[in-house]
Amino acid sequence: MDIYDILFWGLSVMAVGCALGIILSRNPVNSVLFLILTFFAISGHYILMNAQFLAIVNIIVYAGAIMVLFLFVIMLMNLNADVEPQKGQLVQLAGVISGGVLFLVVLAAIKSARPEVIDKTSTDIGLISNLGKVLFTKYVLPFEISSVLFLSAMIGAIVIGKKEHVHEVTKAE
Amino acid sequence: MKAIIATTVLGVFMMFAGIAANNKKSIVAIAILLFAALFGVTIYELVDTPANSSQLLFNNMLQIEHSSLWFNMLMTGCTLLYVALMGKEIMKVGMHVAEYFALIFFILCGLYILTTYNNLLMLFIGIEILSIPQYILAGSDKRNLKSSEASLKYFLMGAFSTGILLMGITLLYGASSTFYIDKFGSILHYDNINPLAIAGMVFIMIALSFKVSAAPMHMWTPDVYDGSPTAFTAFMATVVKAGAFFAFLRLFHVSFNSLGQHWTLLLAVITAATLFVGNVTAVFQQSVKRMLAYSSIAQAGFMLFAILSVSSADASYGMRGIIFYGVAYSVATIGIFSVLIKLKDYTYDGFNGLAKSEPFLAFVSSIFLFSLAGIPLTGGFMAKFYVLTAVVKQGQLMWLVIFALLMAAISVYYYFRVIIAMYFKPGTPELNSPITTGDRILLAISCALVLLLGIYPQLFLESFGK
Numbered sequence: 001m002d003i004y005d006i007l008f009w010g011l012s013v014m015a016v017g018c019a020l021g022i023i024l025s026r027n028p029v030n031s032v033l034f035l036i037l038t039f040f041a042i043s044g045h046y047i048l049m050n051a052q053f054l055a056i057v058n059i060i061v062y063a064g065a066i067m068v069l070f071l072f073v074i075m076l077m078n079l080n081a082d083v084e085p086q087k088g089q090l091v092q093l094a095g096v097i098s099g100g101v102l103f104l105v106v107l108a109a110i111k112s113a114r115p116e117v118i119d120k121t122s123t124d125i126g127l128i129s130n131l132g133k134v135l136f137t138k139y140v141l142p143f144e145i146s147s148v149l150f151l152s153a154m155i156g157a158i159v160i161g162k163k164e165h166v167h168e169v170t171k172a173e
Numbered sequence: 174m175k176a177i178i179a180t181t182v183l184g185v186f187m188m189f190a191g192i193a194a195n196n197k198k199s200i201v202a203i204a205i206l207l208f209a210a211l212f213g214v215t216i217y218e219l220v221d222t223p224a225n226s227s228q229l230l231f232n233n234m235l236q237i238e239h240s241s242l243w244f245n246m247l248m249t250g251c252t253l254l255y256v257a258l259m260g261k262e263i264m265k266v267g268m269h270v271a272e273y274f275a276l277i278f279f280i281l282c283g284l285y286i287l288t289t290y291n292n293l294l295m296l297f298i299g300i301e302i303l304s305i306p307q308y309i310l311a312g313s314d315k316r317n318l319k320s321s322e323a324s325l326k327y328f329l330m331g332a333f334s335t336g337i338l339l340m341g342i343t344l345l346y347g348a349s350s351t352f353y354i355d356k357f358g359s360i361l362h363y364d365n366i367n368p369l370a371i372a373g374m375v376f377i378m379i380a381l382s383f384k385v386s387a388a389p390m391h392m393w394t395p396d397v398y399d400g401s402p403t404a405f406t407a408f409m410a411t412v413v414k415a416g417a418f419f420a421f422l423r424l425f426h427v428s429f430n431s432l433g434q435h436w437t438l439l440l441a442v443i444t445a446a447t448l449f450v451g452n453v454t455a456v457f458q459q460s461v462k463r464m465l466a467y468s469s470i471a472q473a474g475f476m477l478f479a480i481l482s483v484s485s486a487d488a489s490y491g492m493r494g495i496i497f498y499g500v501a502y503s504v505a506t507i508g509i510f511s512v513l514i515k516l517k518d519y520t521y522d523g524f525n526g527l528a529k530s531e532p533f534l535a536f537v538s539s540i541f542l543f544s545l546a547g548i549p550l551t552g553g554f555m556a557k558f559y560v561l562t563a564v565v566k567q568g569q570l571m572w573l574v575i576f577a578l579l580m581a582a583i584s585v586y587y588y589f590r591v592i593i594a595m596y597f598k599p600g601t602p603e604l605n606s607p608i609t610t611g612d613r614i615l616l617a618i619s620c621a622l623v624l625l626l627g628i629y630p631q632l633f634l635e636s637f638g639k
Contacts, residue, residue, distance in 0.1 A: 151185075152279045
């Protein structure tokens with residue numbers, strides 16, 4: 001059992017354990033914190049697979065941006081374990097059915113998976129330098145043109161967010 | 174390619190002009206000049222490119238064809254007409270006039286990408302560049318709750334449809350391991366096609382149908398078009414929609430024309446539903462602006478015919494149809510919106526007696542409405558003629574053609590209600606602002622264009638007449 005295996009099993013236990021923690025904890029804030037830990041564990045798996053970029057993006061986007069959004073929503077709506085609304089019987093039944101169907105799909109996918117076709121030789125394709133090279137050669141046009149997209153999004157933030165002059169507002173009223 | 178660079182640079186320039194210029198009138202004047210310059214660039218690029226040539230740029234990301242450049246040129250011309258007609262109204266919407274024009278430049282950037290893309294990544298970026306400025310423009314009238322509602326609704330629904338588009342692209346990539354739209358034809362074969370590819374194709378079709386507001390993905394259209402400031406609705410319903418249609422046609426023409434058996438029936442059902450919902454619901458509207466929103470759905474149904482026809486061997490009819498329909502519909506709709514925006518009351522009653530007080534305004538709006546209804550001698554008639562001919566040549570969907578003719582007959586009812594209100598009902602319509610000589614000249618030009626499209630269509634079809 002080398003260091004790779006130890007890390008792999010450690011991260012896997014952490015990912016599954018934290019994932020269980022998300023759904024088992026009564027307090028929504030705890031759930032969110034468990035979710036962040038899960039993302040970190042998954043990022044660790046990405047690094048084990050030599051995909052640095054994916055690992056970093058996973059932390060920045062999911063653990064950083066999206067989780068903060070989740071926390072904001074939970075805090076703004078002031079959700080607590082005791083004020084959690086009771087779900088009706090029908091909703092619970094629907095949840096059980098859809099969860100069961102998803103479980104079936106995952107089970108079928110695992111059953112039909114063939115581990116012998118997995119390519120275990122390490123690749124460098126996920127390294128940031130290689131990704132950068134592809135981005136600036138083969139995909140340079142979409143990469144550059146997306147700046148127009150971001151520029152218009154920034155204009156949007158200013159146009160929608162900026163306060164209009166006061167005398168205009170009073171005139172309208 | 175020159176046009177993409179030009180429109181981006183001009184858009185940025187427009188933003189800085191907003192800082193430098195001290196009043197709104199000069200910003201509008203600068204915007205009109207810059208759009209005229211952009212029109213010049215597209216004409217130059219068209220003249221500069223030899224006919225029947227096709228060049229691949231940036232590792233095959235873009236494929237510049239003569240038809241795409243022709244369409245770019247016509248759409249930029251429509252935008253110039255739109256900015257000239259609506260400039261004064263855009264000025265009244267809010268504080269950030271220069272930014273609105275910059276966003277229109279960026280929308281054109283998305284449109285140029287959508288007419289030349291050769292890679293699904295470019296399709297995605299093009300669709301997004303086309304959509305995001307629209308969400309902002311829809312919500313630009315911040316004091317109006319309906320405008321904010323329109324913006325939020327458009328944004329949420331648009332984000333949802335983008336998700337579906339991405340899912341479709343992913344599935345197609347899974348089935349063919351390529352993003353290049355010219356490779357799908359050789360990889361995907363009709364008889365032993367991967368089910369993933371069919372699912373991907375249907376997902377992309379649904380997402381693009383959403384963008385062009387085809388039923389049953391049309392639910393957002395009336396609320397968004399009704400809630401947005403009228404000055405921007407005129408742009409969203411015309412040039413943008415024609416651009417999305419061109420992208421739709423391009424994908425199904427280049428990639429999936431050999432797989433016609435798999436998607437023709439589904440698209441035919443969508444077309445029939447779009448025609449039915451658009452025309453029948455438009456009949457019951459009380460507000461002319463809302464009626465025009467439904468009429469844009471109905472017109473989308475006709476434009477879908479061009480896409481239906483590309484599964485046949487000769488796709489030039491479909492291409493010709495979409496270009497001509499896009500222009501004829503855009504000019505007439507921009508025209509009728511620029512008349513509508515002058516009126517205080519957007520209901521049918523608001524038009525009562527317009528022929529008495531403003532005979533010129535009543536005359537030109539009648540011409541625009543004739544064109545939208547498809548009366549001979551106007552552009553709308555030739556446009557409907559071209560798209561329906563394309564499907565008749567393809568030869569499998571005669572039932573749909575007959576259904577479309579029936580629906581076109583229904584459309585006459587709600588378009589003519591406006592004309593009846595103008596000419597035969599008593600009343601004095603209230604105007605927002607007096608009609609200046611400049612307005613009259615521009616309206617006369619658009620009116621002349623509509624008639625020219627109907628009398629001499631070859632002029633707008635240069636290289637597709639054969």
